[in-house]
Amino acid sequence: MNLKGRDFLKLLDFTSEEILYLLDLAAELKNKKKQGIPVDTLRGKNVALIFEKTSTRTRCAFEVAAHDLGMGSTYLDPTGSQIGKKESIADTARVLAGMYDGIEYRGFEQSIVEELAKYSKVPVWNGLTNEFHPTQMLADLLTIREHFGFLKGIKLTYMGDARYNMGNSLMVACAKMGMHFTACTTQKYFPAKELVEECEKIAEQTGGSITLTEDAMTGTKDVDVVYTDVWVSMGEPDEVWEERIRELSPYQVNKKIMDNAGEKAIFMHCLPAFHDLKTKIGAQMGERFGITEMEVTDGVFESEKSVVFDEAENRMHTIKAVKAATL
Ligand code: CP
Ligand code: NVA
Numbered sequence: 001m002n003l004k005g006r007d008f009l010k011l012l013d014f015t016s017e018e019i020l021y022l023l024d025l026a027a028e029l030k031n032k033k034k035q036g037i038p039v040d041t042l043r044g045k046n047v048a049l050i051f052e053k054t055s056t057r058t059r060c061a062f063e064v065a066a067h068d069l070g071m072g073s074t075y076l077d078p079t080g081s082q083i084g085k086k087e088s089i090a091d092t093a094r095v096l097a098g099m100y101d102g103i104e105y106r107g108f109e110q111s112i113v114e115e116l117a118k119y120s121k122v123p124v125w126n127g128l129t130n131e132f133h134p135t136q137m138l139a140d141l142l143t144i145r146e147h148f149g150f151l152k153g154i155k156l157t158y159m160g161d162a163r164y165n166m167g168n169s170l171m172v173a174c175a176k177m178g179m180h181f182t183a184c185t186t187q188k189y190f191p192a193k194e195l196v197e198e199c200e201k202i203a204e205q206t207g208g209s210i211t212l213t214e215d216a217m218t219g220t221k222d223v224d225v226v227y228t229d230v231w232v233s234m235g236e237p238d239e240v241w242e243e244r245i246r247e248l249s250p251y252q253v254n255k256k257i258m259d260n261a262g263e264k265a266i267f268m269h270c271l272p273a274f275h276d277l278k279t280k281i282g283a284q285m286g287e288r289f290g291i292t293e294m295e296v297t298d299g300v301f302e303s304e305k306s307v308v309f310d311e312a313e314n315r316m317h318t319i320k321a322v323k324a325a326t327l
Helices: 016-034 057-068 089-099 110-119 134-148 165-176 193-206 216-220 240-251 255-260 280-289 308-326
Strands: 046-051 072-076 102-106 124-126 155-159 180-184 209-213 225-228 266-269
Touching: 016 134, 016 165, 016 308, 046 057, 046 089, 057 072, 057 102, 057 134, 057 308, 089 102, 089 110, 102 110, 110 124, 124 134, 124 308, 134 165, 134 266, 134 308, 155 165, 155 216, 165 180, 165 193, 165 209, 180 216, 193 209, 209 216, 216 255, 240 280, 266 308
Parallel strands: 046 072, 046 102, 102 124, 155 180, 155 225, 180 209, 225 266
Antiparallel strands: none
8 A cells, every 4th residue: 555645635636445554554663653663764754734724733733743753843833934924835835845745724615635735746735624524533432443353334324414524424434434323413414425425435345334413312323323513613603603502502512311221332523522511512502592502412521421531542543553654
């Protein structure tokens, strides 16, 4: 398997075998890190990290992975560069590619990261766009495989806004790996028809399946993984909170949902999560709408079924694998 020079923009661009290769490489790098065996084979290289939206996990994962591999990194924050304001994406790509060996981009439309890659002669990695979050997928697949020992046949249900980056990406990831994906939400929040059809075609080949349902109980019955994400994503206007809380509350992951899922089911969330009032936005929403939790209850979040912090750690090992494989 040779992924040298490849961009990492969305899982649709990769075969199931290539994804498995990245997962195996991540597992190997994780193992070595735990044993204190250094893997700094990319010494002397440098990477640029563009963040037009904020981040904790993705930024830290990209920086630590770069450092572990022996590379330098430059973080460009949402306000501190010329990108988009005084300099086009095409120009930025050519400037950065002259100084760096790889470029990470987190921001808005998928078309921006695709354009960056088009004009960059070095690999570009998608650190989240409105449509896709592919590095998160590798971490999630690794976490699921660590937990159950395999991926093929695993039943995963996503609850909440399934037409955005997380719902889209999980549907693609499940289809690619022969897993059974269910989007459990109201019709308005189902993933786009064209993407559903594309994933159904992939699932036909891999033995997976795609299901869309509005019924929270049917959608989570006996599943292995219950997954959710925030109801309002970065970059969305404040005005949508009221509507989202009203429309997505029936799909909150709570004890009833986890009891309905398989006996050994796990709870997953890409994080950050609104599971209590201990954040500024959580507290504001609590006051405005008289709620104490949103997409997941604190009980489920803190329960033994929750693997969210394993998932977060795996962001670093999998991002390291993407860099090691493509550089
Ligand atoms: N899951 C995730 O991408 O987290 P950050 O927004 O903190 O990077
Ligand atoms: N859907 C969320 C994911 C955060 C990792 C967002 O885009 O804000």
